[in-house]
Amino acid sequence: MWRSHRTVDMLERYADCDIVSEVIVIANAPDSLPKIPKVKVITPSENLFVNPSWNLGYAISEGEFICIANDDITFDVPRVFKDVELVAHVDPYAIIGAGGSAGYVKECKARPHGWGIFMFMHRNAFAMIPNDLKIWFGDDWLFESTEARYAAPMRWFEFEMSTTCNEDWAIAQCRKDEQTWKYYAKH
Numbered sequence: 488m489w490r491s492h493r494t495v496d497m498l499e500r501y502a503d504c505d506i507v508s509e510v511i512v513i514a515n516a517p518d519s520l521p522k523i524p525k526v527k528v529i530t531p532s533e534n535l536f537v538n539p540s541w542n543l544g545y546a547i548s549e550g551e552f553i554c555i556a557n558d559d560i561t562f563d564v565p566r567v568f569k570d571v572e573l574v575a576h577v578d579p580y581a582i583i584g585a586g587g588s589a590g591y592v593k594e595c596k597a598r599p600h601g602w603g604i605f606m607f608m609h610r611n612a613f614a615m616i617p618n619d620l621k622i623w624f625g626d627d628w629l630f631e632s633t634e635a636r637y638a639a640p641m642r643w644f645e646f647e648m649s650t651t652c653n654e655d656w657a658i659a660q661c662r663k664d665e666q667t668w669k670y671y672a673k674h
Contacts, residue, residue, distance in 0.1 A: 491559035491647060498523050500564045506572060507564070508550050513540035536660070538616040538625035545613050553613055555606045560646040562605070567643055571607040578635045579609040584626065587638030595638040598630045602638060604646055617671065623661045624668040 501510045502525040512520065514530040527547075535543065541555055552575055554568070571583040574592050583592055584606045586599030603626025614632035616625045630636060 493561050493647075494558045495521060495523075497556070497558075497561055497564075498526050500561075502526055504564045504568060506568045509548065511544045511548055513544055515540060536621035538620045538622065538628075539618050541625055542615050542618070545610070545615070548610070551610060553608055553610050555603075557604045557646065560604050560644050562644045567605075567639065568607070571637075571639055574637055575607060575609045575612075579611045580633050581635040581637055582606055582608040582612050582629055582633055583637040583639055584630070585639055585641055585644050587640045589638075590640055592637050592639050595636050598627065598636075599638050599641075601641055601644075601646075602626055602630060605639070605644060607639075617667070619667050620664050620671075621660050622657060623664040627668065628671075 498510060498512070498520070501507045502523050507525060510523075510526040512526060512528045513535060514520070514528050515534045515536070520526070520528055529543065529547065531543075544555070545553060552572060570592055574581050574583055584599070584602035585604050586602040587593050587595065588599075606626060606629060608629075612629075612633055612635070614629060616628045620628065
């Protein structure tokens, strides 16, 4: 879904960046996007939700690096990608998320708030998220899947949180995801 006014601008920024070879959008909403170079829009027959969409995007992507970014964030694409790509080259199992308080990408042991609005990794670092986690905890799954965790400074990003998750159907699904996550966390 893209309910944010920032989406098209960011897709254009990604497409203009030399580091980016492809942009995959899983269109879980009927809205149409303008044609943008490098942007491939996949429209499933039904809403896959967030985490299964991340899995699908990973499965069809061809790049060495993967970035999962919310539709409601903006950032300086060339600058941020250059910095996070350096870390991912050094450690192919590193996942770099948002949420750091330092002025640079820094290792983190605990998952910082906001980490999942932006995640960048070598494709080796992606761990398929269970499909029964629909909206929430996909970023937690990825965070827990590696010990090579880093956080990029939160101040690099502008964002609006929970554009969709305030709706009744989404709140109910998020509660289910929380119970499922608790089960996975115990096992």
